[in-house]
Amino acid sequence: MRTDTKLTTLLLGVVAVATSLQSQSATDVTAWPNIIPPTSESALLGWLNKGSYKENFIPEPKVHPSPVHGTVRTYYNPIIAGDLHAKRKAFRKGAAMVKELYSNGKVTGYAVMVKALKNTKPAGSAWLFYETFSKTGPSAIFGRGAPECAGCHKKGTDFLLSTFRPYK
Numbered sequence: 001m002r003t004d005t006k007l008t009t010l011l012l013g014v015v016a017v018a019t020s021l022q023s024q025s026a027t028d029v030t031a032w033p034n035i036i037p038p039t040s041e042s043a044l045l046g047w048l049n050k051g052s053y054k055e056n057f058i059p060e061p062k063v064h065p066s067p068v069h070g071t072v073r074t075y076y077n078p079i080i081a082g083d084l085h086a087k088r089k090a091f092r093k094g095a096a097m098v099k100e101l102y103s104n105g106k107v108t109g110y111a112v113m114v115k116a117l118k119n120t121k122p123a124g125s126a127w128l129f130y131e132t133f134s135k136t137g138p139s140a141i142f143g144r145g146a147p148e149c150a151g152c153h154k155k156g157t158d159f160l161l162s163t164f165r166p167y168k
């Protein structure tokens with residue numbers, strides 16, 4: 001092989017690696033920080049209190065009244081946002097929604113859903129549900145397929161009930 005051909009081959013190789021790294025980091029949102037909430041109860045509460053979801057989640061434009069959950073603002077992670085954009089009817093593992101629960105203009109609790117497993121069973125056992133009305137978490141509801149939540153959320157699109165779509 002002539003030296004200039006070798007050099008061209010080498011350069012093409014470098015470009016190919018650089019391109020594949022770039023496209024990987026652009027599409028693999030799961031590698032971004034704070035995309036998937038922790039799935040142990042105390043770690044999850046700490047993560048919420050730190051406001052970690054605000055780093056990369058997409059919020060509803062405003063705090064608003066919910067028919068069920070009081071006064072709320074919901075944030076979607078980029079996994080469910082991508083799924084909705086692609087019109088998927090079942091969301092990928094890692095899809096997550098965080099709902100801030102407000103009283104007197106302040107966040108006083110959270111309701112959270114994380115798709116912890118790939119397939120949604122009819123009972124919603126793929127989804128981890130969490131709700132606390134206090135930032136310290138006593139008597140919180142926590143569990144995959146928690147019947148208090150799944151019973152109502154099963155009416156939704158893969159358990160999603162909000163009509164918010166994070167794109168125009």
Ligand code: HEC
Nearest residue numbers: 066068069097111112113129130131141149152160161162
């Ligand atoms: C009686 C019905 C009902 C029950 C029970 C219920 N929810 Fe919801 N939930 C709703 C509705 C309706 C919405 C969409 C409107 C809104 O609140 O913004 C919603 C929205 C949400 C959202 C935002 C994502 C989405 O699906 O729209 C989360 C997160 C959530 N609920 C968590 C929970 C958790 C956790 C529980 C159990 C502790 C629970 N919900 C129990 C009716 C219910």
